Amino acid sequence: MESVSQSALLNKSVRQQYMSLPQGQQCQVTYIWIDGSGEGLRNKTRTLDEEPKSIEDIPEWNYDGSSTDQAEGSNSDMYLIPVKMFRDPFTLDPNKLVLCEVLNCDRIPAKTNLRTSCKAVMDVVKEHCLWFGMEQEYTLLGINGHPFSWPPNGYPEPQGLYYCGLGAEHAYGRDIVECHYKACLYAGVKICGTNAEVMPSQWEFQVGPCEGIEMGDHLWVARFLLHRVCEDFGVTATMDPKPVEDWNGAGCHTNISSNQMRDEGGLQYINQAIEKLRIKHKEHIVVYDPHGGEDNKRRLTGLHETSNIQNFSAGVADRSASIRIPRQVDQDKKGYFEDRRPAANCNPYAVTEAITKTCFLDSEEN
Ligand code: ADP
Numbered sequence: 225m226e227s228v229s230q231s232a233l234l235n236k237s238v239r240q241q242y243m244s245l246p247q248g249q250q251c252q253v254t255y256i257w258i259d260g261s262g263e264g265l266r267n268k269t270r271t272l273d274e275e276p277k278s279i280e281d282i283p284e285w286n287y288d289g290s291s292t293d294q295a296e297g298s299n300s301d302m303y304l305i306p307v308k309m310f311r312d313p314f315t316l317d318p319n320k321l322v323l324c325e326v327l328n329c330d331r332i333p334a335k336t337n338l339r340t341s342c343k344a345v346m347d348v349v350k351e352h353c354l355w356f357g358m359e360q361e362y363t364l365l366g367i368n369g370h371p372f373s374w375p376p377n378g379y380p381e382p383q384g385l386y387y388c389g390l391g392a393e394h395a396y397g398r399d400i401v402e403c404h405y406k407a408c409l410y411a412g413v414k415i416c417g418t419n420a421e422v423m424p425s426q427w428e429f430q431v432g433p434c435e436g437i438e439m440g441d442h443l444w445v446a447r448f449l450l451h452r453v454c455e456d457f458g459v460t461a462t463m464d465p466k467p468v469e470d471w472n473g474a475g476c477h478t479n480i481s482s483n484q485m486r487d488e489g490g491l492q493y494i495n496q497a498i499e500k501l502r503i504k505h506k507e508h509i510v511v512y513d514p515h516g517g518e519d520n521k522r523r524l525t526g527l528h529e530t531s532n533i534q535n536f537s538a539g540v541a542d543r544s545a546s547i548r549i550p551r552q553v554d555q556d557k558k559g560y561f562e563d564r565r566p567a568a569n570c571n572p573y574a575v576t577e578a579i580t581k582t583c584f585l586d587s588e589e590n
């Protein structure tokens with residue numbers, strides 16, 4: 225089977241003629257939501273008579289939940305509630321992308337809509353001014369499911385020169401990384417960097433710092449943009465935390481700070497938060513991938529720059545610990561810390577909610 229899709233091979237200069245047609249006052253708005261798998265994204269587009277100036281100008285909509293594993297066919301309508309608007313880097317201004325929450329027919333959050341409860345928790349701890357930054361690792365695959373550009377049989381050269389590497393023999397698929405970066409900047413997604421990862425065809429982008437609920441919103445839209453860019457190039461991106469046995473897996477390191485941690489002497493608050501996380505290790509592992517820890521079990525082995533899933537550990541500059549305090553933060557005695565446990569396919573709403581509850585909600589509220 226081919227590794228690049230037929231769609232990617234269609235004539236793109238013909239496409240360009242249509243894409244450059246004027247569209248008058250009308251505006252295309254693409255609604256994006258999380259489907260019943262809790263990992264997949266869906267989208268559909270409608271025309272509005274004029275450009276929405278803010279999220280309030282975008283009407284609710286609905287879709288067939290029986291086709292996304294979210295409802296029965298006999299009562300299938302699900303509501304799309306717009307929550308965050310971005311510019312559309314594919315059809316360009318004035319067109320929009322809008323991230324939505326999903327409500328069922330009784331207007332109750334769908335099972336895989338974890339944003340509602342995350343937002344409620346973030347609202348309670350507002351005075352801490354929590355900042356998050358997430359490092360999304362992912363692996364490029366051909367549409368045949370094989371790691372992109374790997375030999376059809378066998379393996380590329382062993383790990384060593386791929387991390388932050390360059391050159392045709394080390395960097396596989398950089399076009400996608402660069403186009404995705406530009407697409408995020410245009411859209412208004414708070415992407416703050418990218419790098420090539422340890423396994424060839426594995427890459428990372430970072431989003432942040434984002435305050436509270438923004439973290440999940442921006443990471444989900446960044447993922448949407450990645451899948452769309454990959455579609456244009458005819459390949460796919462997987463968030464599987466361990467796509468190839470015996471090679472580095474893919475995580476979604478989550479960095480956290482509060483206003484106290486960022487202030488002079490904040491390291492003591494970082495250490496307090498780490499002790500709270502230590503006690504709740506098992507509960508956190510359950511929410512750090514969409515399958516209760518099953519996906520992460522393949523990744524958190526204690527090898528390949530990970531901690532063992534059974535144990536909690538923390539250390540300065542320690543990439544085999546559950547929690548890493550960056551060296552600079554230890555020197556400055558203030559800053560942020562990194563939870564290295566979340567899997568690449570984690571739900572950022574679940575991860576940021578769990579960390580916030582454990583570290584920042586008073587125990588009587590928790
Ligand atoms: P690493 O050395 O772990 O690979 P990266 O540079 O890939 O680090 O990612 C660092 C992440 O930390 C980014 O997502 C960034 O937004 C986030 N970050 C930086 N400063 C803070 C802070 N004060 N609070 C929370 N997150 C932060």
Ligand code: MN
Pocket residue numbers: 359428
């Ligand atoms: Mn990183």
Ligand code: MN
Pocket residue numbers: 359361421428
């Ligand atoms: Mn990384």
Ligand code: MN
Pocket residue numbers: 359477562
């Ligand atoms: Mn990291």
